[in-house]
């Protein structure tokens with residue numbers, strides 16, 4: 001099939017970007033989108049031109065490295081599919097594809113289709129782990145976890161940190177990602193001891209980055225390649241509110257002066 005790839009080219013954050021058109025003949029419908037870019041890059045290298053920079057690693061939909069907009073849709077037209085798993089059969093012969101990087105203030109441009117997603121790492125570092133001593137590795141099934149709870153945790157843990165949810169959100173919010181990272185631990189008994197301050201710290205870090213606020217539009221879950229449900233945002237909000245109140249009442253308890261008020265008057 002013949003396709004024209006109209007790709008955003010930008011040498012660096014400091015340079016001005018622009019679209020460049022690349023007509024391609026003989027695109028196999030069996031190729032993935034990334035393989036199609038590989039073929040284009042071979043041609044560009046042969047012509048002595050700079051290849052298109054894009055991120056990838058596993059090419060199996062599990063690492064979260066890849067991702068860009070195709071015709072305005074994060075990861076392209078196929079639901080629940082990363083661009084590394086998206087095959088060219090989903091496009092029509094003769095079609096023009098507009099390929100752009102994620103656009104979000106919190107994801108600064110690096111080059112071509114590559115943006116800096118380290119804001120996600122900083123959110124994880126703020127609490128997306130379990131630090132309480134858990135002793136030696138326990139035998140399997142020592143802590144009973146019901147099937148429904150295990151499924152909810154697994155559904156949230158499927159988030160690969162690709163950033164499509166941010167790119168699709170009109171507010172560039174990171175609520176689906178942060179909610180997934182909070183709730184896959186919080187719903188399990190092992191994650192319960194740190195549940196409250198995990199949510200408070202991770203939401204505080206999310207707010208400190210340049211992400212927008214969540215207004216429950218739902219574009220995030222519509223484009224998520226792992227179909228993370230909006231429910232994780234509700235879990236995040238509940239944990240955050242409870243954690244904030246607990247933090248406040250702990251601060252009031254520990255900072256209130258001991259006056260001996262009642263005994264002095266009795």
Ligand code: SF4
Nearest residue numbers: 159160162163165224
């Ligand atoms: S929630 Fe979905 S879209 Fe967002 S980072 Fe995780 S896998 Fe990607």
Ligand code: FES
Nearest residue numbers: 059063064066084
């Ligand atoms: S390259 Fe790993 S998810 Fe696409």
